[in-house]
Amino acid sequence: MSFLDYFRSQRKRSANVAKERLQIVVARERATRGGPDYLPELQSEILKVIRRYVEVDQDAVQIQLDREGDCEVLELNITLPDRH
C-alpha cells in the first residue's frame, strides 16, 4: 500500500465538507535506543516552514505523537482555511 492510498482512506474519517487539508508525518525508526529525541523540536520547525507557504490557524493543527518499540511517529493534521 502506498501512502497515497493511506492518505485517501483517511478522508472518510473527516467531515464531508470540502476543505483543503495538509498532513505532515515524521516517522523515525531507531536502530538502537538512546540518542537525542529531536522529533518535537523538528515538528515545531516544520510547522514554521509550512506557515511561510500557507496561513495556518493555531487551532487548525492537530498533533499526535506515537511511540511503539523502536518507532516514533509524529503526525500533524492541518485543516487549511477555505480561502486558500
Added chain:
Amino acid sequence: MSFLDYFRSQRKRSANVAKERLQIVVARERATRGGPDYLPELQSEILKVIRRYVEVDQDAVQIQLDREGDCEVLELNITLPDRH
C-alpha cells in the same frame, strides 16, 4: 489503521540490516484545483531543517512525489548513518 502501523509494515521492504531511518511525508488534499504548487519547495526546506538535527547524505534520501486526483503526496525516505 494508524500511521505507526503503516510505517512498521513498510519495514519488510527495506533491507534487514538494522539501520536508522526517517520518513517524512507531506500530503495535501485540495478542495478545488488550482492554487500554487508549493510541495516541492516545501520539501527542500523541510530537508534543510532535518539537516540541522541529523547528518544526511545526499544519496541517502529517496524522494517520491505522487499525484492522484485532488491528492498530492510527497514522501522522503532517509537512511541515517550508523553512527547516529
